[in-house]
Structure formats: C-alpha cells, structure tokens
Amino acid sequence: MDLVNLFFQQLINGLSLGSLYALIAVGYTVVYGIVQLINFAHGEIFMIGAFGAYATWMVLGQPSDWSAPLSILVLLPVMIIGGIVASVAVALLTERWAYRPLRNAPRLAPLITAIGVSVFLQEFVRLFYGYIPGFPDAKSAIAFPSVPGISGATIQVGGVLIQMSAVFTLAALVVCWVFLWYYVNRTKTGRAMIATSQDPDTARLMGINVDKVIMAAFAVGAGLAAIAGVAHGLRYGNIDFKMGFLAGLKAFTAAVLGGIGNINGAVVGGLVLGVVESLAATYLGASAWKDVWAFVLLILVLVFRPQGLLGAKVVDRA
C-alpha cells in the first residue's frame, strides 16, 4: 500500500468512526439544546440500543443462515427497530422518572442524576441481562450476530479497502441527518422543538406542550443512539455493558467540538474527531498519541472559538 492509499484508507477509517460518534453526539446536543441538560446517561442509551438489537435477534431464533439480501432487507431493519424500541423506552423512562422531577431544580442536580442513571443502567445490564431465559451473561463481552453481506464483507476502491460495516455506518448517518433536518424544520413537533429551545416559557404560552417536546427530544436522540449501537455491533463484532462509557465520552466531546446545541455541529464535530484520531495515529507520532491530538484539538477550538465549530453566539438565558 503506498502513502496515498494509506491516507485515503485512514480517511475512510476516520469517517466511519466519526459517523459513529456523530450518531451518538446528536442525542447529547438535541437534549442540551432544549433542556440545557448534559445527559451523561446517553452513552448507556447507545449500549441499550445494541443490547436491544441483540435481544431482537435472539427472539427471532438466532437466524444465521439467511441469505445476504434477506438479511440486509429484513433481519437488519428488524434488529434496528428492536434496538430503537429498547433505547427509546429506556430514554423516556429515565426522562420521566429521573429528570422531569428535577426540571426546575438547580442545574447541578440533573447532571449528577445523569451520572447516577448511567451507573445504574450499566450495572443493571451487567447483572440482569443473563437472567432472561436463554440469553448469555452480560458480565463479559457478547459476540454480536453477524449479518451476511455486511459483517466481514469488504469492497475494494482503488487501493482502499472499505468494510461494509463502515458503509453502513456512514449511510446510517446520512439518512439520519436528512431525517433530522426534515423532522426539525418541516414538522410541527420539530418546530415546537426550535421554539422551546429558544424560549420555553413563551413556547408554553403559545400552547406548545413542553413536556411532549422534551420527550420527543429524548426519543430522537435515543433512536439515533440505537442505530449507532447496531453499527457498533456490526463493526466490532461484540458488545459489552460498558461500551457506552468511552463512546459516550467521545461523542460528548464531538458535540462540544461542533458546538453543543447545534445538530449540524454534532455531526461535523463527530466526523472531525474521528478523522483527526485516525490521521493522528498515522502521521503524528505513535498510535498511542491519537487521543492526545484529539483532545488538543478540542482545547484549541474551545480557546479560540468557545461556542464550538458551528455553535452560534447566543445570549445565555439561564
């Protein structure tokens, strides 16, 4: 492989890793934009999505001999829906029982609660997933089902080898981005979201059900996180109860990098973070330094552009 190919290979690696970060980062940013809460449990919602998809596969009877088209057109969408159902349900429950009672509390209270929810969800899966009859114990990593046509499959473009799981992740990000744009700008709930993020009190006076809007924000973030969970499973071949911790931290970083509260910012921040990590591993010292460069970039952005790459300078109303 020559140097040009290496560059493009690392770019592709970075873009697909970045897409994963971006899908999770959207959840941080949407919720922050509306309730100014950094939902640290969002990484666990991503993990729940992956476990939900796995559970769906188990319920389907662990189909492993389906043909590639059937798997991609039927099995994968069903698994994704299963994952979304699980993560949206959990996200709405945490919103209802953990965050809503603290809606008018000082901002620190829901933040600490979010960390508590995060620990709770991790430990809950670790301890109890194995109690579902026939399910494997989640105390160590579980092998994610392979989907024929995606897991392990690759396509060669010039000298660059692209894994189908990376194509899936990128495609999922593009689809979700378009969906989000339409949802936020063209639907009633989406416009209510914008209104609520601008001024919740006035929005309420205008007849917007703010509780419903907040639930929608949690649900949208959770849905995208579940898709990221499935992409993670396909990409790495295994899932575990603490997979949400580092992924959540990186995605939160991406959201801040892009400008927290801005959906496009989360997507751009995720992609930039992924690409910087991949390229830094190749060109800036040993691979051990990749996180150093990623966080150096974050610090630089925050010093020179505190609102993030795409964040708008707004007057903080709190």
Added chain:
Amino acid sequence: MNKHSFKLVGVALVAASLAFAGCGSRADTGSSSGGTTGKVATIGVISPLSGDLSALGLGIRNSVDLAIRQANESNAIPGWTLKLSAQDDQATPDVGKNAATKLSSDDTVVGVVGTLNSSVAQTVIPVLASATIVQVSPANTNPTLTQGEDLANPKRPYANYFRTCTTDSVQGPFAAQYLLESGIKNVATIHDKKAYGQGLVEAFTTAFKAGGGTITDAETINPEDKDFSAVVSKVKTTSPEAVYYGGEYPQAGPLSKQMKGAGLNVPLMGGDGIYDPNFIKLGGTDGDLATSVGAPVDSLDSAKAFVSAYSAAGFSEPYAAYGAYAYDAANAIINALKVSLKDATDAKSARQATIDAMASVSFDGATGKVAFDEFGDSTSRVLTVYKVTGGEWKPEKTGELK
C-alpha cells in the same frame, strides 16, 4: 449560572466520571464445606470475578476452592480446617489493593492465590508482604515481579511472592523462537501499555532481533479502545508476516477480526493472555497463535485427576487457562501449611513460617513438577504454542526454551 461556570462543571463531571469508572469493589465469597472441626485457616483468592477477564478469574477461584475441599476431606492438616475467601479485583490495581488490605486484616488468612494480572500484582504484593502473607500467583508472567526492575542483575523484591507459571522472559522468546523456526522474519508488534503486554513485547522483540528477525512496526493501543482500524492500516503498510500482540483476549479478539477485515491476512500471535476460548468468540480466526505456560493440561497424566475432580465438583464455570496453575498454587500453599501449621497455636503466628516453608515445597501437581527457585519463580520452563484450528485452540508444539 453563566456559560463559563457551566463549562467548568462539565469538565469536572467528565473528570469525575473517569475517576469513578474504576471504583467500587465487590466481594464474592465462595464456600468450602467438609473437613474436621478445629482451628480455621483461610486461603484468599484475588482475581477478576467480574468484567472482561472474569472467565479466567472464576476458573482460578473454583480451582482453589477444589484444592481446599480436597485438603479438608483428606484432613491434610490435622486439627485445622481450611476456608476460602475469594475477592474480586476487577482486573484493576486499586481494587486489588483494597482486596489485599481486606484479606491481610483477617487474622485467619495464611496465604493468597492470585492475582491474574501482573499490573494488579504490583499493588497487591506490597500489602501482603507487609502482613507477611505468602502469595502464589497462577498467572503473573511479568519477570520484574520476582527479579526486580533490573533484569540483568536480578534481585528478589518480595520474599513472600511465588508463582506457578513461567514468565514473559521465557514466553516472549519462546514465541520468537517458534516464529523464526517457521520461517517468519518480519513481524509487527502491538501492545496495550499494561505491565503484562509491554513486558511480553519487550522480551519478544529482544529475542526476535537476536535471532535475525526484523520488527517492521511497533504500535500500541488503549485497553479501552474498540476501534483499531487506524493502527491496523498503519501496520499493514509495513507488510509484516505476522503481528505479535502483547495483551489479553478482550482486545486481541477484536484486533484479529479487524486485521482480517482490513485485508491484513497474517496470523496474530500473543501470550497466555489470549489463550482463551473467548478470544475466538470475539473475533480470533484460524491461524492465530498463542504461547502458554506448561504443556497442554489435557495431555498431561498428572492433570487428568484435576480435570476429572473439577468436573465432578460441579462448578458452573470452566477451569479456563489458569485453573490447573491455581490448583497447584493452592496445593503449594497447603503443602507449606502442613509444615507451618503443625505446631502453631493460631493462623496469624504461622504466616512467616509458611513463607519459609515454601522454599522446600516440591510435589507433582496438575501442571507437572511444582517447585520454586531462589526468586520464587517456577522451576518449569516448558511452554506450548497453540494455534486456532477449526474455531478451537489446538496445541501446535510443546517444548522447552533453548
């Protein structure tokens, strides 16, 4: 609250969540029944009973439990009943240290089997040493634990520490010897920056270069990482004939899978840390190699008694890679206790005598002859290369390091 103080809170929370991620300790206490009544002596276990490495840690706990049950049944130490106290170290040095402190404050504890990880041993040994409790590890392979930091002038740092397994200073060179004999001259190395992985890769690199091989690339990964695509792409450009990995199966399995996914179709070779069925479950593929200490357990006549007793005891987890070594470690302690507890009035006063008695322990265990040299290392230098064949680890070659 203004924007700036809010950001500060965010940063503090990230820091706090990082710090707390490694906290919390769980204890798991197994039970040993049977035996005569009388004075009680406890043998502790410190190993990962939860988390990624729990398959190995639970195998260690169960094997020690088995040795204790057998000793109680045969009344090996007249007038004494042995008990097991198993502590979870979560493969984390800090948690291991807490477990060691807890065990050393228990006056009935006379010996400890553990730890699994060399990095955890580094915090556990000093605690047990200050309480003069003998520690026998079934799995620590880092040479510095017994020989001190300067391997050219070995000096034993702790008199209470012994091990039944061979070390990286033997394992790494044995892997190098195997690869060179198979005609592989260009190898890239990757390790996880933990004491075990780094030690293994350093020993391998020295021996491989001395034997005429070339290290095409030396990389590292973070143990928490899931994505190795950047490292794999970089290693691939140096066209190695094999990749030598220092670390354990939770990362090695996915790494092997991602190597093959990225078109780097060469074997991944590692040490005993990847010699586990979970390596294959997590992505290890046919052709991958691992060295492990001793001869294959099921090929040894001496191990057959252990294997059949283990399955008869009805444990819910397999004995895994280190079960036989943990069984031998526990029996080494029990053999020393036969001498030290004979005239002792209480367990605590026998601690120093137990350490003294370890030097003369010599018996035929599940893994072969069990005895310790002047550093506390096992006298055995027999190793085996295993190869993934048809989705299973199969012994490829057993030999002694030349």
